[in-house]
Amino acid sequence: MYDIERIRADFPILTTEVYPGVPLVYLDSAASSQKPLVVLEAMDDYYRHTHANVHRGVHRLSELATTAYEGARVQVAEFIHAPAPEEVIFVGNATEGFNLVAYSWGRANLRPGDEILLTEMEHHANLVPWQILAAERGITLRYLPFRDDGTLALERLDEFLTERTRLFSFTAVSNVFGTINPVRQLVDAAHAVGALAMVDAAQSVPHMPTDVVGFDCDFLAFSSHKMCGPTGIGVLYGRRELLAAMPPFLGGGDMIRRVTFDGFIPNELPWKFEAGTPRIAEAIGLGAAVTYLSGLGLEAIHQHEQSITAYALEALSEIPGLRLLGPPGTQHGGLASFTLEGVHPHDIADILDKSGIAIRAGHHCAMPLHHRLGISASARASFYVHTIPAEIDHLVAGLHRVREVFRL
Amino acid sequence: MDAGMYREQIIDLYEHPLNYGHLEQPDFTYEEDNPLCGDVIRIDVRLDEQQRVAEVLWSGDGCAISQAAASLLTEEIKGQTLAEVKAFSSERLLELVGVPLSMARVKCALLSLKVLKAGAYGIPDPSDMRHHE
Ligand SMILES: Cc1ncc(COP(=O)(O)O)c(C=O)c1O
Numbered sequence: 001m002y003d004i005e006r007i008r009a010d011f012p013i014l015t016t017e018v019y020p021g022v023p024l025v026y027l028d029s030a031a032s033s034q035k036p037l038v039v040l041e042a043m044d045d046y047y048r049h050t051h052a053n054v055h056r057g058v059h060r061l062s063e064l065a066t067t068a069y070e071g072a073r074v075q076v077a078e079f080i081h082a083p084a085p086e087e088v089i090f091v092g093n094a095t096e097g098f099n100l101v102a103y104s105w106g107r108a109n110l111r112p113g114d115e116i117l118l119t120e121m122e123h124h125a126n127l128v129p130w131q132i133l134a135a136e137r138g139i140t141l142r143y144l145p146f147r148d149d150g151t152l153a154l155e156r157l158d159e160f161l162t163e164r165t166r167l168f169s170f171t172a173v174s175n176v177f178g179t180i181n182p183v184r185q186l187v188d189a190a191h192a193v194g195a196l197a198m199v200d201a202a203q204s205v206p207h208m209p210t211d212v213v214g215f216d217c218d219f220l221a222f223s224s225h226k227m228c229g230p231t232g233i234g235v236l237y238g239r240r241e242l243l244a245a246m247p248p249f250l251g252g253g254d255m256i257r258r259v260t261f262d263g264f265i266p267n268e269l270p271w272k273f274e275a276g277t278p279r280i281a282e283a284i285g286l287g288a289a290v291t292y293l294s295g296l297g298l299e300a301i302h303q304h305e306q307s308i309t310a311y312a313l314e315a316l317s318e319i320p321g322l323r324l325l326g327p328p329g330t331q332h333g334g335l336a337s338f339t340l341e342g343v344h345p346h347d348i349a350d351i352l353d354k355s356g357i358a359i360r361a362g363h364h365c366a367m368p369l370h371h372r373l374g375i376s377a378s379a380r381a382s383f384y385v386h387t388i389p390a391e392i393d394h395l396v397a398g399l400h401r402v403r404e405v406f407r408l
Numbered sequence: 409m410d411a412g413m414y415r416e417q418i419i420d421l422y423e424h425p426l427n428y429g430h431l432e433q434p435d436f437t438y439e440e441d442n443p444l445c446g447d448v449i450r451i452d453v454r455l456d457e458q459q460r461v462a463e464v465l466w467s468g469d470g471c472a473i474s475q476a477a478a479s480l481l482t483e484e485i486k487g488q489t490l491a492e493v494k495a496f497s498s499e500r501l502l503e504l505v506g507v508p509l510s511m512a513r514v515k516c517a518l519l520s521l522k523v524l525k526a527g528a529y530g531i532p533d534p535s536d537m538r539h540h541e
Contacts, residue, residue, distance in 0.1 A: 158491035346445045348514060351414065362445050376446025376469070403413045406472075407423075 002300050008386045010036040010292075019279075022356040025391045029177055030203060030335050030382030034226045039228055040288035043281045050219025054278055055241055055254060068157035069280050072287030073270070079290040081222070082237055083210040086269040086314050089236040091242070092284055094202040095125040098169070098235035100273060102129035102200060104246045105219075110166060112138035116202045117160050117168040117187070117195070119144040119152055120372055121177060124365040125129050126169055126200045146372075150177030150326035155345050165195040169219075172204035173333040176366050176378065177326030178309070180204070183215050191216070196242070201228060206384070207334055224282065228385075229289035234272070243269050286333040293385075301385050307336035308383045312336050312392045319399050321408060325378055335382035337364075340399065343406050345379040351405055352398045359395070377387035414472065414505055414530050421476035426483050429465040438527030441470075444512075447474040449523050451482065459490045466520065470516070473505070473513050478520035480504040493528045496521060 008014050013034045016024045026034060046068060052061035053070045071087075076086040091097050108172035110116075118128050120143045134141050144160050145153045161168065168190035172183050183199055190197040198219035201210060206227035211222055219242070223234040238246075245338075248255055248266050257265045266272045293301065309332055321341035326332060340348055349361035360380040363370045365385055370376060381395055429503055431437070431452035439450035447470025456462040464485060466478045481501055501521050502514070509517055 344445075344447075346447075346471040346513070346516065347414070347473070350471075350473075350510070353510075367443075370446070377450075405417060 018356045024395045025357040027381040028358045029384035039288045041287050043285040046284045050388040069283050072283040075287040089232050089270045089273045091236050092225040093234035094221045098129045100249045106133045110137050110139050114139045114166045115164040118141050119170045120146050121174045150179050158191040161193045169198040171200040175203045178333040178335045180331045187216050188350045208264045208302040217311045224286040229286035230282045243385045252276045308387050337378045345377045348379045351402045355398050357398050418476045421479045422472040426479040431464050436527040436531050440523045443471050449520050451523050474516040474519045477517045481520045
């Protein structure tokens with residue numbers, strides 16, 4: 001059974017007052033999630049009792065730290081069903097995952113005239129690294145359009161995937177529309193033309209089961225801080241053969257096997273891509289987060305979010321002048337983006353904040369998407385394991401107050 | 409907390425902006441946006457022979473705070489010399505807006521001043537010695 005009260009008790013921050021007498025209503029998990037106590041304790045315990053550098057010492061603490069760090073990698077690998085732990089590279093965040101692939105795989109493999117296919121609903125993290133690469137390498141970027149309801153124009157895949165396409169990189173779940181994209185279908189379409197497929201899983205891994213083998217994807221990236229884990233760490237999954245053939249990204253300690261004055265021999269996977277002292281405490285925190293999420297059950301989390309989202313979409317759609325972005329129904333992840341006629345999203349967020357309600361307002365790092373919609377910004381409420389209907393009711397009441405302030 | 413920062417005057421100005429529009433032949437015009445929220449403001453200024461603000465109009469799009477601040481700013485600088493415009497302080501504009509603002513919203517409030525100054529510094533002013541050094 002999904003015991004929501006017990007789950008809420010796991011998150012210390014949910015009892016915070018953001019202003020005197022005003023409790024927090026946190027509806028911004030898609031930007032960054034809150035942390036359960038077990039994650040905070042795991043990191044605290046590590047720093048108090050077992051901290052030392054990893055892979056470097058022969059002393060007891062270094063051994064404990066190394067075991068904990070590499071143990072976290074195994075936990076994450078199991079969580080996403082990666083065949084081998086060395087296919088899990090710890091990076092700074094999802095953004096760094098894209099940059100790593102663009103710099104390392106992209107520079108080694110792309111030639112002028114090659115194409116990379118993206119979609120019109122991508123986060124800047126899955127746009128800008130490719131734009132940098134395109135400017136440097138003379139490759140062409142193409143964008144699979146979205147339909148008016150915020151779903152991808154799948155019927156146009158054939159037109160956009162050609163024999164020149166070398167990579168198709170797309171998001172599993174849109175951080176603005178909430179659209180849940182058909183990952184396997186998109187990966188298969190890429191492979192059918194001989195292209196690789198990379199998945200932006202920043203908005204999917206925290207919320208539903210992930211199986212990189214089931215996806216059949218070549219690369220997949222996500223961030224710890226959106227899935228109950230700490231900031232400062234993210235994951236790049238890559239197929240072993242691909243990672244093995246790729247040149248290093250950042251150079252330094254840990255990523256080498258041997259260094260001379262004439263050069264270096266890179267380390268084995270996964271350390272080849274982890275230069276310098278890694279994010280040890282963060283990896284341990286992330287390990288605790290995946291254990292926590294697995295304990296709740298990813299399928300149960302997804303079901304919970306589906307019902308909260310359906311409740312929210314229904315309630316929001318009754319507010320006069322409110323326009324929901326994104327698809328209706330079940331192909332919709334745990335968030336609701338909207339505009340309110342006559343009120344700028346920043347004003348909405350500011351007025352809601354006075355009632356303790358935290359939502360996101362702006363372009364959500366998806367400026368091209370907003371540009372295509374002909375708006376400069378939108379408001380977004382996003383939900384997670386601990387969200388309850390009463391919080392949606394607060395949001396709706398808050399939006400009615402916004403309309404009153406603006407005399408609508 | 410209440411939504412007191414949205415006092416009546418701010419909403420009034422949002423609904424009925426002052427000095428809104430474009431000038432036919434401005435002495436300077438400047439436009440800038442705040443990419444964070446998509447607010448955009450343009451200000452057109454015409455000066456008289458004594459380098460005083462003879463006419464000023466603004467236009468743009470964005471949140472209530474940035475739009476109200478633009479009305480208040482343009483109202484305030486009418487008749488000011490170019491030197492006064494260049495010296496116009498952020499504190500003064502925040503005082504005119506007159507409501508407590510969070511850090512993120514201070515940027516909204518000050519967007520019009522940023523635009524105005526960028527425009528003003530673009531034209532040489534005989535009374536401003538720095539341009540002669
Ligand atoms: C869909 C999507 N991709 C990528 C990212 C980038 O995540 P990060 O900023 O943690 O690298 C985000 C987070 O905002 C996102 O929502």
